[in-house]
Amino acid sequence: MTSILKVDSIQTAAGKPIVNATGSVLQVVMGTLTSQFTQSATNSSNDTGLSATITPSSTSSKIYITTAASVVLSSTQDAIFYLVRNNSNIVPMNMYTSTGYVSASQNFVFLDSPSTTSAVTYKVMCEKDAGELFFNYQNEQNSTAHMVLMEIAG
Numbered sequence: 001m002t003s004i005l006k007v008d009s010i011q012t013a014a015g016k017p018i019v020n021a022t023g024s025v026l027q028v029v030m031g032t033l034t035s036q037f038t039q040s041a042t043n044s045s046n047d048t049g050l051s052a053t054i055t056p057s058s059t060s061s062k063i064y065i066t067t068a069a070s071v072v073l074s075s076t077q078d079a080i081f082y083l084v085r086n087n088s089n090i091v092p093m094n095m096y097t098s099t100g101y102v103s104a105s106q107n108f109v110f111l112d113s114p115s116t117t118s119a120v121t122y123k124v125m126c127e128k129d130a131g132e133l134f135f136n137y138q139n140e141q142n143s144t145a146h147m148v149l150m151e152i153a154g
Contacts, residue, residue, distance in 0.1 A: 026061065026151040029054045033069070033145040036138040039126060045082070048135040051123035052147045059115050060154030065122055067108040069145035073097045075131030082125045083108045089125075103137065111152075122149060 012021050020026070031052030039046050054063060065083065073079055076098050083091040091110050106124070114120045124147070126133060136145040 020058075020153050022153055024153040026057055026153055027054065028151075029149045031147040031149075033136050034142065035136065036143075037135040039128060039133040039135070042129055043127065045125050045127045048124045048126055048145075050136070050145045050147050051121055052149050053119050053121045054149040054151060055119045056114060056117055056151055058154065059117060061114075062152040062154055063112045063114060063120065063122075064150040064152055065108060065110045065112060065147070067106070067124055067145070067147045069106045069124070069135055070137045070143050071095065071104050071106045072134040072137045073102050073104070073128075073131060074133070075100045077128050077130040077133075079126060079128040079133050081106055081108075082127075083110055084123050084125050085112060085114060086121055100131075106135070113154075122147065 016022070029052050031050060033048070033050040035049065037048045050067065050069060056063065073095065079095045081093045081095065082089040090112060091108060093108065095104060095106070126135060136143055
């Protein structure tokens, strides 16, 4: 026996459509970087090449952002990574090493409220004070850095 259920809509107890209920994931976008970015210049902010663009469906939507990339710092140095929304720094993350060639993971996890229905581009930028910085470090194996954007209904 086969059953078929046809409805016009499903709503929460508060009367909101389930599809757009607060906290629902409305869309997911992923950006990747397969090449290595090397920064030799000091005290200047540079684009690492890791980015993704999402167009929120509502001004009340939140954007949940996660990034993952391998990083190598070549000498004693301070490095700062910035999560950037449309060319404005929204979250800084500091990385410091007192020894040479330290390998680490660079990860952001952030919930943003862009309050727009226009396209929003998120990217990772970096700045350092000495040595070299390798973002999405490539050794014998190819590496891929990721940025995932999820629109969450507000």
